[in-house]
Amino acid sequence: MSTPTTRPQTAPDADAAAVAKALATGERPPRPGAASAALTFGWRGMLKIKHVPEQLIDVTITPVLFTLLFTYMYGGAIAGSTGEYLQFILPGTLVMSVLFTTVYSGVALNTDMTKGVVDRFRSLPIWPAAPLVGAVVGDSVRYVLAGTVVVIVGVILGYSPEGGVDGVIMAMALVVLFAFGLAWAFTTVGLLMRSPNAVMNTGFMALFPLLFISNAFVPPETLPSAIEAFVNVNPFSHLVTAARGLMDGNAEMGDILLVLGEAAVLTAVFAPLTMRLYRTRA
Amino acid sequence: MSTPSTLAIEATGLVKSFGETRAVDGVDLAVRSGSVYGVLGPNGAGKTTTIRMLATLLRPDAGEARVLGHDIVRDADAVRSAVSLTGQLASVDEDLTGRENLILLGRLLGLGRSRAKDRADELLDAFGLTEAAGRLVKNYSGGMRRRLDISASIVVQPQLMFLDEPTTGLDPRSRNQVWDIIRAMQAGGTTILLCTQYLDEADQLADGIAVIDHGKVIAEGTPGQLKASVGSGALHVRLLDPDQRPEAERILSRELGSVHLEADPAALSASCADPDRAVEGIAELSRSGIRIADFSLGQPSLDEVFMALTGHAADDQSHENGATPEEERVA
Numbered sequence: 249m250s251t252p253t254t255r256p257q258t259a260p261d262a263d264a265a266a267v268a269k270a271l272a273t274g275e276r277p278p279r280p281g282a283a284s285a286a287l288t289f290g291w292r293g294m295l296k297i298k299h300v301p302e303q304l305i306d307v308t309i310t311p312v313l314f315t316l317l318f319t320y321m322y323g324g325a326i327a328g329s330t331g332e333y334l335q336f337i338l339p340g341t342l343v344m345s346v347l348f349t350t351v352y353s354g355v356a357l358n359t360d361m362t363k364g365v366v367d368r369f370r371s372l373p374i375w376p377a378a379p380l381v382g383a384v385v386g387d388s389v390r391y392v393l394a395g396t397v398v399v400i401v402g403v404i405l406g407y408s409p410e411g412g413v414d415g416v417i418m419a420m421a422l423v424v425l426f427a428f429g430l431a432w433a434f435t436t437v438g439l440l441m442r443s444p445n446a447v448m449n450t451g452f453m454a455l456f457p458l459l460f461i462s463n464a465f466v467p468p469e470t471l472p473s474a475i476e477a478f479v480n481v482n483p484f485s486h487l488v489t490a491a492r493g494l495m496d497g498n499a500e501m502g503d504i505l506l507v508l509g510e511a512a513v514l515t516a517v518f519a520p521l522t523m524r525l526y527r528t529r530a
Numbered sequence: 531m532s533t534p535s536t537l538a539i540e541a542t543g544l545v546k547s548f549g550e551t552r553a554v555d556g557v558d559l560a561v562r563s564g565s566v567y568g569v570l571g572p573n574g575a576g577k578t579t580t581i582r583m584l585a586t587l588l589r590p591d592a593g594e595a596r597v598l599g600h601d602i603v604r605d606a607d608a609v610r611s612a613v614s615l616t617g618q619l620a621s622v623d624e625d626l627t628g629r630e631n632l633i634l635l636g637r638l639l640g641l642g643r644s645r646a647k648d649r650a651d652e653l654l655d656a657f658g659l660t661e662a663a664g665r666l667v668k669n670y671s672g673g674m675r676r677r678l679d680i681s682a683s684i685v686v687q688p689q690l691m692f693l694d695e696p697t698t699g700l701d702p703r704s705r706n707q708v709w710d711i712i713r714a715m716q717a718g719g720t721t722i723l724l725c726t727q728y729l730d731e732a733d734q735l736a737d738g739i740a741v742i743d744h745g746k747v748i749a750e751g752t753p754g755q756l757k758a759s760v761g762s763g764a765l766h767v768r769l770l771d772p773d774q775r776p777e778a779e780r781i782l783s784r785e786l787g788s789v790h791l792e793a794d795p796a797a798l799s800a801s802c803a804d805p806d807r808a809v810e811g812i813a814e815l816s817r818s819g820i821r822i823a824d825f826s827l828g829q830p831s832l833d834e835v836f837m838a839l840t841g842h843a844a845d846d847q848s849h850e851n852g853a854t855p856e857e858e859r860v861a
Contacts, residue, residue, distance in 0.1 A: 264710040264713065264714040265714075266656035266657075267657065267711050267714040268714040268715075270652055270653055270655075270656035270681075270684070271684055271714070271715060271718040271720070275686060275687070276686065277639060277640035277641050277642075278640050279611065280638065280639075280640045288637040288638055291634075292623070292626070295625075295626055295630055296625050296626070299625060299626070299627075300625065363624065364617040364618065364620050365624075367582075367585075367619075367621055368614075368615060368617065368621035368635075368682070369638075371586065371610055371613065371614065371615040372635075372638055373611040373639075374638055378638075528589075
């Protein structure tokens with residue numbers, strides 16, 4: 249083959265000789281394990297937060313606004329006093345804030361799919377699910393952050409968890425675990441929709457009724473019976489019940505197991521679906 | 531698993547449809563190990579779809595292919611272990627820095643933490659990106675992005691590399707750099723499948739070329755063979771006055787045979803093997819009062835090859851692009 253023509257090289261150029269040298273490593277490292285590859289993708293998520301910290305604004309400000317709004321606007325009307333209502337709704341706002349954040353996982357995947365880098369990831373000899381699992385694991389940082397903000401704001405406003413710090417931590421863990429399951433539903437949506445905005449709208453349209461027609465903000469006994477029936481089968485209600493139980497220190501094992509089961513079902517249905525779409529989408 | 535073969539890629543009858551569009555319609559390829567093989571065609575011809583099938587990103591609807599001896603469907607994992615892909619859209623993460631991109635890939639390819647960092651610095655240095663290492667890729671120029679993209683493909687040296695339109699949208703200087711890099715990689719023993727819509731790029735780099743149009747390979751051979759298949763030479767003439775072109779066309783077709791009108795309204799060319807007859811043709815034009823701006827006698831360009839093979843110029847067919855993901859992106 250023809251030799252590269254010599255031309256004056258200035259510093260910021262690629263140098264053919266150096267390229268040839270850099271190529272000639274002959275190194276063939278063993279392929280990374282599934283967990284290691286997934287964690288590397290989790291690291292990628294962290295780096296993105298590091299470079300654009302502003303993207304955390306929505307997961308920090310929104311929960312603060314929700315908590316303030318609900319406590320002071322509706323507290324008096326619904327529970328007779330803001331303090332009492334705060335005690336009732338804080339687990340609900342925790343669930344709401346974290347679950348809203350899961351939509352982001354779908355939006356991020358949708359954005360990713362429009363970029364060429366996904367082709368590179370898909371052509372690597374790694375566990376094929378690693379980019380997705382890693383991204384969802386990385387997103388747990390957002391979930392925990394959103395949840396923590398709600399709890400801190402709540403405590404500042406006078407919330408005191410009967411279940412103590414342990415109860416709060418366990419409630420948070422349960423909500424984040426459920427969020428993992430739900431995130432797979434939104435990654436599926438993320439792969440089906442054409443634009444990040446469509447994912448966002450679909451996500452919120454699905455979340456709003458499920459969150460508001462639940463026991464998060466009102467006791468279901470006050471509702472018309474048809475709606476009460478829906479509230480009682482709504483998985484979001486189950487999550488709120490379990491989280492409230494843990495934070496109040498009177499959780500029932502059955503409630504917790506039900507939530508874990510629902511999270512498992514969400515994962516079992518939507519994780520493979522996401523994988524399939526990710527592999528086959530051109 | 532792997533058969534001893536000097537062919538890095540053997541594809542027979544590859545087909546891929548998107549809805550009604552047959553993006554790839556029975557492509558056969560045979561690429562020798564160690565060569566640079568050009569897949570040449572206009573936008574929407576099926577180049578990217580072919581590459582994506584060979585790189586195991588798309589499953590063919592029909593046909594078979596072996597890459598480095600591994601079946602692309604049954605043995606996709608083995609293929610992925612030995613190839614790397616530089617896609618048409620820059621296959622790097624715009625929201626990370628150049629260095630982070632290379633470390634990320636190093637880790638994903640199995641390098642240890644500190645080795646991945648060293649390797650990233652080594653490559654940034656070789657590709658002239660050390661200064662930009664800590665900047666986000668979205669702020670890179672088109673040329674820098676391409677260099678990073680290619681360096682990302684050799685974090686671990688692949689046996690075979692797919693390069694999809696590596697110079698589309700680059701300025702001439704960056705393009706020359708990418709060409710140098712491709713030559714250096716070939717010299718290092720890497721087989722390269724190069725998709726391009728630039729005829730001079732294939733001519734410059736490729737040992738073998740497949741010309742592809744509407745999802746089919748319409749010609750194959752060395753650049754020299756392709757040129758020879760169209761005739762040994764061509765007389766190019768540019769007139770001072772475009773209005774005289776019809777007359778010039780008439781004279782040249784009488785003197786020399788087949789005449790092709792160029793996109794430039796004052797230019798035309800005629801296939802012509804014999805310099806003496808070319809001189810005759812020019813003299814005849816001059817005698818008829820046709821004023822000539824310049825003329826040349828040379829090998830047919832690959833543009834003319836394309837014209838002769840397809841009956842249409844190698845121009846943009848994106849209006850019939852259908853579902854083929856080959857939209858051009860200018861960096």
